[in-house]
Amino acid sequence: xxxxxxxxxxxxxxxxxxxxxxxxxxxxxxxxxxxxxxxxxxxxxxxxxxxxxxxxxxxxxxxxxxxxxxxxxxxxxxxxxxxxxxxxxxxxxxxxxxxxxxxxxxxxxxxxxxxxxxxxxxxxxxxxxxxxxxxxxxxxxxxxxxxxxxxxxxxxxxxxxxxxxxxxxxxxxxx
Numbered sequence: 001x002x003x004x005x006x007x008x009x010x011x012x013x014x015x016x017x018x019x020x021x022x023x024x025x026x027x028x029x030x031x032x033x034x035x036x037x038x039x040x041x042x043x044x045x046x047x048x049x050x051x052x053x054x055x056x057x058x059x060x061x062x063x064x065x066x067x068x069x070x071x072x073x074x075x076x077x078x079x080x081x082x083x084x085x086x087x088x089x090x091x092x093x094x095x096x097x098x099x100x101x102x103x104x105x106x107x108x109x110x111x112x113x114x115x116x117x118x119x120x121x122x123x124x125x126x127x128x129x130x131x132x133x134x135x136x137x138x139x140x141x142x143x144x145x146x147x148x149x150x151x152x153x154x155x156x157x158x159x160x161x162x163x164x165x166x167x168x169x170x171x172x173x174x175x
Contacts, residue, residue, distance in 0.1 A: 005033055027080050029147055030111070032170030035074030037094055040064040061113045062117045062156055063165045069096035071135070071168040076156055082143040083122060085125060091135040091168055100104040102131035106161040109139050115153035122147050128161035 007151025042058075044051025057064040086109050092102050108127035110121050124141035131137050156170035 004099075012015060013055045013120050028074075029078045029080045029089065030076075030151050030155050030156070031173040032074060032076040032154075033173040034053065034171035035071040035091075035158070035168045036163075036171065037070035037087065037091075038064050038167050039068050039087075040058075040066055042168075044139070054080055055064065059157060059166055059169065060114070062110070062112075062121070062157055062159065063163070065163075065165045065167055067096050069167040070094040071158075071170075074158070074168060076109070076170050077155070078143070079145065080149060082110070082122070082146040084109055084139065084141055084143055086137075086139040086156075086158070086170075088137045088168065089135065091131055091137065091158065102135040104130075105167075106130045106160050107139075107167060108161055109141070110159055110166075111143055111147055111151070112155040112157070113148055113151035113153060120145070123159075126164070128163060 043055045044054035076086040108124045108128040110123040122143040157166040158168040
């Protein structure tokens with residue numbers, strides 16, 4: 001009786017392992033949950049109240065916008081075959097006369113896997129998708145060029161179709 005229990009348990013666990021392996025989502029290259037809006041300046045230099053020199057907030061070779069942008073939420077998933085789905089909410093200006101609004105921009109996504117130069121920009125269609133008036137958007141596309149089999153340092157940038165500047169960055173989900 002005891003021997004049959006162990007055999008049955010072993011068979012059951014083996015079946016569960018193989019079934020979970022078949023249905024596992026092992027083709028995901030990177031996931032992002034949450035977003036960071038763009039600030040055009042990353043730091044100022046000088047002891048005076050007004051900075052004498054500023055450092056632009058350039059991320060892996062991609063220029064920032066001229067104005068602050070904020071994003072309420074971002075979720076993205078990138079597959080090893082280059083398929084990418086991004087859902088953003090509330091990507092709007094964070095300063096200036098149009099604060100709190102998206103003012104007719106279209107955005108596209110860029111994945112950069114390299115932590116140091118040279119960087120390869122793997123992007124969705126550069127004409128982008130239009131931001132809704134409240135800054136919501138959805139991207140369902142394929143990255144070009146295709147990403148590598150592993151992405152050592154995933155960086156997801158949401159960029160404007162006009163200048164290619166980045167408006168928001170995804171926060172990597174490490175689970």
